[in-house]
Amino acid sequence: MWIEVHRPLDPVARDHSNLEVRLIADTASSKPPAEQNMLLRIRSADSTARSKPQGMLLTAGRPATLQLPPGSHVILLRGITYEAVSRQVVIAPDEKVTVEVQPRHARYCLGDVVVTQD
Secondary structure, three states: OOOEEEOOOOOOOOOOEEEEEEEEOOOOOOOOOHHHHHEEEEEEOOOOOEEEEEEEEEEOEOOOEEOOOOEEEEEEEOOOOOOOOOEEEEOOEEEEEEEEEEOOEEEOOOOOOOOOOO
């Protein structure tokens, strides 16, 4: 699930971040939300831009807030046992974008594995 909300940037606010990414806890997981982590990477979608991709660990219940230049950016989320998510987000100069992502378990994940000795 991916929810994206664009709001006008508050010029009086002390927080000048214009992108907030929230990981919504997976209710089907046996892990508590504080242990549900994904790697968040963001890079410019403009192939001529020379910015380094930003990366950080994103945890359910603790959003990541960033200040990025206006324009198109690619958000990539990867986590063990979850499907990778990649979307392009366009941030206008005068807006703040909030993205909420609820990961889906990857189909390639194994259930319980039992190892026996012959």
